[in-house]
Every structure is written in C-alpha cells, then in structure tokens.
Amino acid sequence: MRKPFKLKNKVYIAASASAAGRDEAAGPLGDLFDVTDTADNRFGEDTWEKAESAMQRLALDAALRRAGIGAEEIDALFAGDLLDQCVSSNYAHAESGIPYLGLYGACSTAAEGMILASLACEAGLGTCAAVTSSHFCSAERQFRFPLEYGGQRTPTSQWTVTAAGAFIISRERRAGGVLPRVTEIMPGRIVDRGISDLSNMGAAMAPAAADTLLGYFESGGEPRDFDLIVTGDLGREGSDILRDLCAASGLDIAPRHADCGLMIFDGCSDKHAGGSGCGCSAAVMASDVLKNVRNGTLCNVLFVGTGALMSPLTVNQGASIPGIAHLVHITGEEV
C-alpha cells in the first residue's frame, strides 16, 4: 500500500493520557503529563521493568477515566514496548481482563497501535485502546550498557524517554467539543540504509520516515496543508537527515516539521540528540499534540511514528539497523 488508507467511518481518539518520569516532568512538557514520578522513576515498584508496567497501567487508567468508561468496555487493547518479549506490556495488563493484542514496532509502537485500533474500529469493534511505554533504566541495560557502568554517550545518541501514553479510540462520540479524528492511516515499509551504530538511531530511522512521507504525498497534497508534521523520535540528527532526504526529493517539510524526541527534552541538558523510546511519541502525542487538537490550536496533523527494528544480538552479528515509520493523519472535528 503505497497510498494512505482513508477511513470511511468517523473514528475518534476519544481520550488520551500519559505517565512520565522525573526528567520528563522537569522538561518543557512536564505540566501536561497526567501522572509523574518526580522522586525516583520507580512508580512504587522494585524493578525497572515493573515500573514500566506501572506507567502503562497509570496512563491507561487515566485515559479510561477521561473517556468516562471502564476497562470492561474496551474490546481490544493494542500494546507493546521495547523490552525482550514486550514484557512490560504483557505484565501491565495481565490482570485487566481486556482482550489483548501484543505489538512490536519499537519506537513506532504508538503509531502502530493507533493504526490497528483505528482499523479495528473501522471494522466494527466498538472501543479500542492503544498503549505503549519505555523506561530509560529498563532499556539502557537491555540495549546498551549496565546503568552502573556509566558509559559515555556520543553526541548522536538519544535518551530513552521514561514515559507511557494511552489512547482510547472509538467510533462513538464520547465527549462534546472538538475531538481528534483519525482520517487516514499508512503503515510503513521497512527501510535499511546500512546504519549500524546503536548510538545513532535517528540516522537509522530517518530514511524510513522519508519513505513514508514521500509515499504519502505521492497521492496528493503538500506539507503546507498541515498544521504539523510530527515525527516520533528522530532527534536532532535524524530530523536533519529527514528534512534533507525529503528536500532532495522536492518535498519541503521543514516549515511544518517537529519531532517528539526534540519537543520532550527541548532546552534540557545532557539529553544529547533528544528523546527516543516507545514512550516518547506516545507521551508527547497523548499530552501536547492531542491537547492542541482538542483546543483548536492544531486542526490537521500528520503523525509519523518511527522505529528502529534491530536487537543487540543482530547488531553484534554485524547486521545494520532497519527502520520503519507508520503514518496517522489526525484532524480536529467538532462532535
């Protein structure tokens, strides 16, 4: 499918919510997150993995409350994360009783979950949810170095965001005012341009984002039709590469482009090229972007969730890092 799929039905993001850690709470979007742990990022748990599960539950619970529905009204929950076998998602929802469909899209999981929840609603399911998370401490020791090692970070490295974001997606109009509506979806293709540096995920993902955006605009329209084209977590390095790649193909996205990885840590020190992780775009979309759709500041948004699909094992085996980017077109609509 090199063209976007237009939803015939009116599918809304009825509510969204986020949970975030200390550094994220101290950043420019800190006031917008629904739940934060400004003490120690443990969310009351004794392992980092359980803390990440707790964030998913907190974000989903907050989104359900905001939508005014109970867990038993969710027909399908789409969830995933960065950890081996997606355990922070699996264990987060083991007692929820919600029908559960596990995803692995790396940092693109928020967009993948929105796409699949929207397709499920389009197919006739009543209400679905999508949730995802990442935690700096569970990810860092799994993908790079033990935390205690205190490894130096390169300038292109990104900081795995400690956060979760949840979205309630439904064909029913559960609230008055303006609601974000999912009008088009476009799953991405895997693109591998030979980057093999685990500390430069932006460069690995940017070609996939360019592939998806170029594919999207092949079927018409131009970047200035949108109020915002927001990528998942390319960071500084990846954002520059994406703009260059698009410009080289005659597509000038720069005036409309923003990146969740840059937004969440804008002005923060020691975050190098910016934020990354499933929780990055999930929390930024669930808080800042969708809030601005609801209040009318943004009417027409392209969300391009980006992910890097390697594992430490494949990198150690010498393989390069494949990237992917899934697109969700969101408009604000009076209901």
Add this chain to the structure above:
Amino acid sequence: MRKPFKLKNKVYIAASASAAGRDEAAGPLGDLFDVTDTADNRFGEDTWEKAESAMQRLALDAALRRAGIGAEEIDALFAGDLLDQCVSSNYAHAESGIPYLGLYGACSTAAEGMILASLACEAGLGTCAAVTSSHFCSAERQFRFPLEYGGQRTPTSQWTVTAAGAFIISRERRAGGVLPRVTEIMPGRIVDRGISDLSNMGAAMAPAAADTLLGYFESGGEPRDFDLIVTGDLGREGSDILRDLCAASGLDIAPRHADCGLMIFDGCSDKHAGGSGCGCSAAVMASDVLKNVRNGTLCNVLFVGTGALMSPLTVNQGASIPGIAHLVHITGEEV
C-alpha cells in the same frame, strides 16, 4: 470483548504455505510442508536467526505464488516471532517493500496475525498477509540454555518447532473450489495462574485457552458443532489441563480437540510433551488443517492460538508466566 466478533464481509484465507526443518519434515506432517531443509536447518544462512528469517521469506513467497499474486499486491503484512525485538520477522521483510506491522504474541502469533489481517480486510484493505516462525536453535539459546550445553529436558518440556507459516488473507476470491473463510475472531485476555516453570509452557498457556473457549461458548453453540477445535501448542501436559479445565466448567471439548504441538511430532521420539513456538501452529494450520478445509474434510474449525508471554528476565526476577489464547473461527466455503 467476551464475545466473538463476527465478520460481516467474506474474508478468505486465499492461500497458505509453510517451511520447516529436518525433524518436522521427518514427522507425520512432513510431506505437507512446502519447503523443507532436511540437511542442517540453516536454509543456506550462517546464523540461526538468519535461517529463521529465510524460512519466513520462503513460506511467504510460496503462499504468494499459490495465491497468484506479487508482494506488491499486499497492503499490509502482519509478522512476529519469539526472538528479542522480533528480529527474525523484521530482517526477513526488510527488502520486501511490503507495509509491515510487527506483532508480539509469542506462540499465539499465527492466530493474532490471522485476526489482525482479517480485521484489516474487514475494514477495507484489499489483501493482507500474516507470517510467523520459530527455530529451535535460535529460541533454545535465547530462552533456555546454549545449544552446546546439552541440557537434560524435563518430561513436560516442549520442543520449539523449526518452521514458518504464511497466510494470504483477502476479501477477493482468488481461487475456485472451497476456500477457508474467517467468520469470527476473538482476541484473548491475559491469564496468569502462577506457573513459573520455563519447561512447562503447556501448563502456563492452558488456562488462557480455557478462558477463551469458555468465553466463546458463552455466546452459544457447543463443541460438537465443530469438526475440529485445534489449539496452538499446548502439548500433552497443556492439552490434558485444557480438557480438564473445560470439563470442570461443563464444556466437553475432548471429542473434537487436537493440538498442533501434538500433531506435528506425533510418534516422534525425544520431543517430550510436543512441539511449541510460533512456527508450530503456523505450519500445522498452513499445511494440514487448511488443506483439509480446502478439500472438504473439515468444514467448521475453531483455531485457538496459544502463547506464553514471559521473558527469561521476568522468570529470573521470579515472575510467573502469563498466557494468552486468540480464537479464529474458520469455515470451508464454496467460492
């Protein structure tokens, strides 16, 4: 959703195909697999992970050929596997150019992929595909012991199947005769009954299979309405537990029940409680079961794909093993 979702449109499994390793080829279903490597299970690759990727490509290519379509006609590919970050799927399809949605459902991935591909077709996408795989050698060293260690296996342990299965799912009727049609789907809930033995996955998954089957039959019908109720990979231990759990709730599935993990290694030595892994139910469904639907031997089948959602890390942290079971109702229909 404690009731199954009925598809309004006619969604067919237009074609299916499988690839399998040496032991699987020597088993009772060996002649039914489309591609086998009876030499060394490497499928021409130099790592087990790449061999697993190769199996996914071989199975998908064979399914596409059988459906008479090219990769460019696939609107979305749903793929996943057991490996950390699902890398055998990610790398298998990095050059295919097919829009890609990654899944993590552990051994339930074949059923999860069928569900999501069917929902996507119901929503209006033209043709989708689902593919999954497992490889004994990539899984064993990741989840249990290094192969060279030669660990003793307990009687309840299951043998990760070296195989892949692919399904082309479409609303278009691409072939004459009888085609398998997906009429109902029911994503499962996560169920954790406290099993923590990595060598007894059947016991960990059986309660989830019981939960899904009991939920399904709550909305009417009974097991004898079906020609076959086939679970993914509960093996001997898990199958016994499932039948007991269902019987204790007044549901007698025994006369109709079969298990892919028992079917694939029936009569084989040294496979202990039977087969497991994403490739187990995928290959058995793609070969034996769907062939029998197409030739009219089976007209009405419930497929219940089962998965265990732990990781080695969570087990080492003392957590028990959550299970899940997704249901797909398949009927044979003259087209």
